[in-house]
Amino acid sequence: MSESWFHWALFSAVFAALTAIFAKLGLDGVDSDYATLIRTGVIFVVLAAIVLALGKWRNPLALPSRSIVFLVLSGLATGASWLCYFRALKLGEASKVAPVDKLSLVLVAIFAVLFLGERPDARSWLGIALVAAGVLILGFRR
Template structure:
């Protein structure tokens, strides 16, 4: 089931890139992100409430709060950087570079989460990064 959700996330991310690029043509990238962030906040808390998970907030451990807060700050920075890159570049070139995060995710998962990483995963991640670079430097 995780593969289905991962594919849905990938498709959603592609739609977000396309719509965001269209939306920031005549708007500052930070302002565009702020507008989207308000909607993200409303939708995400609505899902929590509808699923009945709101009482779980009080049961979250302090260490988990720290991880989630830091991840939230980094998510904001990532989105701000992505929006700025989209403002300055073509979506078809920016998106592959931002998705080079795959390689960094593999490295961080191995170092900090102690996940086992096979040579196939490393090779696949390197090939994806190489592909992203080729796409990004291609002249139109």
């Protein structure tokens, strides 16, 4: 398989979908915050093993300070996202929670324009608008 962002993004979507299903099944009788801690521990162990096995470990304090700041902020945002996501899964149906969570796609596009100077084309904006519309439809109560 060629080294393509699209292939990796598709794999990400598949694993994210499995995350929702496995999490919903695993949350039965378990506090959502505690479940997030367990999940995070598993991720830490697996990623540490991969980084060490591939010889990619380096002193994090040797990284540029700007990178450290933004990686820490990213980690904090990820943790907050996971806590909210698991709480939503505990309270709601995975088939509704996961699509609403994907409102992040719309927000990433907006933030990328505002903070990264990216300029999605009209076709991209159409897709983003359709995702936003889908989230709004899911959000309306019957």
